[in-house]
Amino acid sequence: MDLQEYLARMNSGEPVEGGGEMHRFMREINEVTMRLTCELNAKYHTGEEIREIFSKIIGKPVDKSFRLFPPFYTNCGKNTTVGKGVFINTGCHFQDQGGITLGDGTFLGNNVVLTTMNHDFDPEKRSTTYPAPIVTGKNVWIGSSVTVVPGVHIGDGAIIGAGSVVTKDIPPYTIAAGVPARVIRKIDPKTDHYPSTYKNRKK
Secondary structure, eight states: OOHHHHHHHHHTTOOBOTTSHHHHHHHHHHHHHHHHHHHHHHSOOOHHHHHHHHHHHHTSOOOTTOEEOSOEEESOOTTEEEOTTOEEOTTEEEEOTTOEEEOTTOEEOTTOEEEOEEEOSSGGGTTOEEEOOEEEOTTOEEOTTOEEOTTOEEOTTOEEOTTOEEOSOBOTTEEEETTTTEEEEEOOTTTOOSOHHHHTOOO
16 A cells, blocks of 8 residues: 555545554554654754655645644644645644645644544444544634544634634634534624724733
C-alpha cells in the first residue's frame, strides 16, 4: 500500500479494521509524523521554517500567508489541507486521518481539537475506526479549546465560541456555542463588528 491508496480509502469513509493492512500503514505514518512534530515543537523557528516543516507534515506546500504558533500536534498530517491566510494558534491537535480542510482565512484559537475518527461501539471491535472529514469554509473563526468531531462542516464566516463541542454542521455566517454547540444568532457581515460591550467592559 502507498500513501495515495491509503488516503483514497480513508476519504471513502470505509471502516479501518484494527490490526489490518490499513491500520498497520497508519502506524507507519504515525512514526514519521511524530518525528516531524517533535522537530517543529522542540525549539524556536522562524515563520518560514515553520511553514517548511508544516509542509513536510502535511505533504504539500502551504501559502506564504499561512501562520502557525507551535506547539502543534498531529498523528497523521497527510490528510490535512489549508488555504491562504489560515492561522493556527498554540496547542492545537489534529487527528486528520479522515480529512481536515481549512478554507481561506480560517482562524483557530489555542488548544483547538479537530478529530476525524470514531471507534466502534462494540467493545469487541473497539480498535476498528470510522473516518469522516472536517471542513471549514472561508473566514471561519474557531475559538480557544473548541473540539470538532468527525463529519462536521462549518460554513463560511461562522464563529464557534470558546470551549464548545461541535457535533453537527454549522451554517454560514452564524455564531454557535455550547456543549453541544448550537447556533446562537446569525451574522451580517456588512453590519456586525466586534461587540462594543467587550471594548467598554470595566476593568
